[in-house]
Amino acid sequence: MDIFIPTILSGGVSYMSNHAHSEEHSHHFIVPVRYYVGALVSLLILTFITVFVAQFNFGSFNLVVAMAVAVLKAGIVISIFMGMKWDHGFNRVAFLGSLVFLFIFFLFVFSDVLFRGYRSPLEATQINLKSPVIPLEPGEVQEGYHK
Amino acid sequence: MTDLNAHKVHEVAHHFANAGHEFDSAKLGMWVFLVTEVLFFGALFVAYAFLRWAYPEMFVEAHHLLDWRMGALNTLILITSSFTMVMAVRSAQVNQRGKTAAYLSATMVCAFGFMVVKFFEYAAKIHHGYLPAKFFTAHAVSEHLHLFFGIYFMMTGLHGIHVVVGIGLILWLLRRNAKGHFYSEFYTPLEMVGLYWHFVDLVWIFLFPLFYLVG
Numbered sequence: 423m424d425i426f427i428p429t430i431l432s433g434g435v436s437y438m439s440n441h442a443h444s445e446e447h448s449h450h451f452i453v454p455v456r457y458y459v460g461a462l463v464s465l466l467i468l469t470f471i472t473v474f475v476a477q478f479n480f481g482s483f484n485l486v487v488a489m490a491v492a493v494l495k496a497g498i499v500i501s502i503f504m505g506m507k508w509d510h511g512f513n514r515v516a517f518l519g520s521l522v523f524l525f526i527f528f529l530f531v532f533s534d535v536l537f538r539g540y541r542s543p544l545e546a547t548q549i550n551l552k553s554p555v556i557p558l559e560p561g562e563v564q565e566g567y568h569k
Numbered sequence: 570m571t572d573l574n575a576h577k578v579h580e581v582a583h584h585f586a587n588a589g590h591e592f593d594s595a596k597l598g599m600w601v602f603l604v605t606e607v608l609f610f611g612a613l614f615v616a617y618a619f620l621r622w623a624y625p626e627m628f629v630e631a632h633h634l635l636d637w638r639m640g641a642l643n644t645l646i647l648i649t650s651s652f653t654m655v656m657a658v659r660s661a662q663v664n665q666r667g668k669t670a671a672y673l674s675a676t677m678v679c680a681f682g683f684m685v686v687k688f689f690e691y692a693a694k695i696h697h698g699y700l701p702a703k704f705f706t707a708h709a710v711s712e713h714l715h716l717f718f719g720i721y722f723m724m725t726g727l728h729g730i731h732v733v734v735g736i737g738l739i740l741w742l743l744r745r746n747a748k749g750h751f752y753s754e755f756y757t758p759l760e761m762v763g764l765y766w767h768f769v770d771l772v773w774i775f776l777f778p779l780f781y782l783v784g
Binding site: 450452453459461462472476484485488489496502504510516517519520521527531553554555556557565567569 | 619634651652654655699712770774778783
């Protein structure tokens with residue numbers, strides 16, 4: 423079923439055009455309920471998958487799976503629930519443009535922190551950090567610990 | 570006596586050419602607002618990524634102090650509420666005012682449910698002294714654990730504020746719906762609050778795995 427695949431990146435079909443409106447009324451495309459039910463079911467299944475995978479320790483693979491599932495879920499919410507699949511291309515550009523700027527944000531911050539200490543070891547030093555954390559005694563069980 | 574099916578005919582504001590122009594303008598404005606929200610939460614996701622990169626072993630310790638069952642329950646609640654929200658909008662599109670009210674009410678029940686779960690989580694953290702910065706009073710292996718609870722309370726707290734704002738907006742929609750303001754030719758406020766609500770769901774979709782699952 424193709425409805426489970428986020429279409430925001432493949433530039434989905436626009437069912438309503440800006441110029442299609444008559445003089446007096448706007449004729450909006452009414453989305454069939456099966457799209458919404460399909461989105462709900464697939465989001466629930468993906469939630470189950472992400473929780474299930476987290477019960478095992480695959481090292482850094484866990485983060486990759488969790489983020490891949492989260493991006494897929496986000497795609498479904500944006501394209502079906504937020505209706506971007508049927509929305510104007512301009513709205514799509516406006517919203518997805520924010521992700522480009524978010525990427526630039528990450529890029530600039532990490533181009534700094536990843537190379538701390540590269541020019542001088544002092545850059546990578548933390549000085550006079552004070553921590554309120556009380557060291558855990560040997561054998562002491564942390565409060566509110568969950569497996 | 571009021572006819573339950575009667576609705577108030579929407580008048581297009583004079584600075585718009587027609588109803589379609591008005592709706593499209595509102596929708597573009599809403600998307601642009603959501604762009605600012607992406608960058609608003611984006612800054613906190615950058616902070617999260619930095620802390621996680623700097624103190625990976627601290628995040629493993631911290632992740633055991635959050636109950637993933639609570640997080641998973643809230644994920645299910647928010648996903649369901651997104652569905653009921655979109656059905657509320659659709660019911661207005663097909664002139665089913667009673668169903669719009671029912672779906673909006675269901676969405677609000679979900680929103681309250683989310684906040685109740687959040688309340689129990691926060692209460693436990695506060696009780697154990699797992700608090701940000703200098704308010705942290707608990708015992709821990711990592712001396713940076715207070716940083717985790719700084720970013721945890723900041724991100725989930727701001728998200729929680731968004732949920733509370735959403736509850737207020739849904740109440741406003743219920744009131745206007747009861748007055749018969751929404752019908753197939755006018756449901757702009759429903760559509761816009763819907764977009765906002767789905768965005769709140771969207772943020773939680775990332776918060777849940779990052780805080781509760783990946784350790």
